[in-house]
């Protein structure tokens with residue numbers, strides 16, 4: 001493969017964000033040269049500090065600059081000093097929406113050696129891929145308030161679901177399911193109550209599914225699915241779902257797969273004209289920020305999803321393998337390592353892999 | 355206490371509904387006379403069979419008759435032969451909405467001897483009361499479809515939240531929290547994304563909370579709450595939440611507390627002019643219907659919630675104690691019992707309690 005330079009925008013963000021991003025970059029630096037890949041990283045200071053200083057969450061000019069990159073690597077945004085939602089909507093969701101990250105890809109995989117809160121789950125029981133819609137649903141931000149502050153107050157919140165938006169993510173999910181050994185796709189929704197949106201999702205899954213006769217299709221209400229995540233995780237291979245249901249079940253997925261410290265994600269627009277964005281599922285964890293206590297593994301695994309997306313599948317597998325080895329080593333040696341030590345160890349494994 | 359006759363409407367419903375309701379009534383018959391309570395039960399045939407025969411889910415005249423009762427005891431509705439949502443919305447949700455069951459009360463309690471999928475949870479770790487709003491939110495049924503069947507199709511689904519509706523359920527939840535030893539209330543929402551509804555819920559909790567200085571208040575996003583149900587169930591005492599979030603987290607609660615076979619609920623309107631409705635959280639389970647395999651315990655525990663609601667707290671505690679004893683006996687003797695045998699055993703325990 002010819003050497004290639006990828007322009008990477010890095011948004012360390014708030015709390016533990018900068019600490020874990022540093023380790024993600026460390027591991028990327030270890031693996032990239034082995035695949036003739038060079039990363040040209042530019043850091044953007046966005047998040048609580050900037051908001052306090054300037055009132056900006058994401059200036060248009062910065063959004064423009066971000067669009068000039070091939071990928072975005074993000075730590076975490078959010079701080080208790082900023083009103084709830086300001087950074088989430090002004091920065092994170094704005095990027096997901098404006099860059100049309102319609103696939104929010106969240107693998108839920110229990111690595112050998114990792115302890116799970118479930119008594120009976122083994123690694124082979126927990127290996128799914130949640131394809132969460134990322135650009136519509138209740139996240140559209142639509143709705144409003146009438147008669148605020150009076151006894152007659154009404155607040156609405158509208159979920160928006162388009163054929164266009166549902167079809168593109170369902171199509172992506174079928175593609176993923178067809179490429180996995182079990183070839184199973186589960187739609188998670190609540191079509192017995194959310195009848196308008198549910199019927200659209202069901203119909204699109206049926207129609208697109210007709211093109212994938214080798215993929216078996218299942219449907220579960222979100223309440224039942226949540227239960228089965230805990231009682232029968234084995235039921236799930238690829239899961240496709242709405243933005244909000246996906247938010248909930250992927251945190252649940254993180255819980256059963258060893259915790260939020262390991263859960264990776266990609267906000268993906270499969271068309272190359274927009275940069276996709278890769279971030280750990282966890283938040284900024286202000287309570288442990290600056291103490292070198294954060295586990296950078298979720299960020300490192302998000303870097304692996306990024307490598308996959310950029311076309312470096314072998315590099316992605318190497319990073320995942322190094323993480324897997326690190327997690328097994330951890331199971332045998334309970335010595336507490338700092339954020340940087342974990343990054344060093346994974347990077348060293350990557351650098352020396354056969 | 356003077357003898358009193360309570361007019362009870364019974365809706366056995368579909369699938370395992372009739373089987374479990376029979377056992378609930380059996381246990382009620384065993385406990386009621388000990389408290390000078392007589393139950394005058396009238397059965398209503400509603401559900402899949404009626405819908406197939408007549409196209410009716412809940413005729414107005416039947417709804418009128420139901421209003422003439424003090425309580426409704428329901429098994430389960432729903433059958434694969436009926437399109438998803440028809441019975442749920444036409445019967446179950448219609449009753450919850452028209453009878454203003456604004457409190458959907460769902461205890462999540464791990465009884466000693468019951469096995470949980472969580473590796474490290476003991477009974478004292480899982481003892482919460484979820485107060486789910488029952489008459490608004492995304493369950494309002496509002497929304498619609500535009501350009502159906504075309505590439506430009508849009509389906510919306512609107513969550514409706516009123517000051518009136520949120521305040522009454524939040525007030526109820528604070529009352530419950532104040533009466534429990536831990537006196538803790540957790541609001542579960544997603545206010546960083548569902549900003550209009552979330553801000554209303556937060557504000558109401560703050561305002562009502564000012565009247566309950568002895569109750570400590572916590573807030574969690576629904577994704578984090580779902581994770582903590584699995585990793586730290588101990589965090590929760592009373593939980594108050596929106597209709598849809600409540601649907602999801604109470605199935606999750608059922609999962610961690612030993613399964614859907616044990617999860618009870620009350621659809622409550624605290625004002626006496628409307629009958630409240632008591633039902634197990636599980637559905638009609640058509641796969642095991644008619645086989646005497648269903649566990650009637652959730653229905654029996656729902657009967658206990660009903661007794662509490664009707665003012666027979668001592669009777670409710672007796673039923674719960676009998677269930678507790680039955681569950682502990684089960685842990686020691688794995689003999690599989692039929693639905694009726696479990697009902698017999700619990701009824702016998704109730705009848706002989708000191």
Ligand SMILES: CC(C)[C@H](C(=O)O)[C@@H](O)C(=O)O
Pocket residue numbers: 088089092093247281546547577
């Ligand atoms: C921070 C928040 C807006 C975000 C979401 O709800 O999508 C987070 O929970 C996630 O899952 O990435």
Ligand SMILES: CC(C)[C@H](C(=O)O)[C@@H](O)C(=O)O
Pocket residue numbers: 192193223442443446447601635
């Ligand atoms: C059957 C369905 C409409 C119902 C709900 O969503 O409320 C059920 O899941 C429940 O939790 O009682």
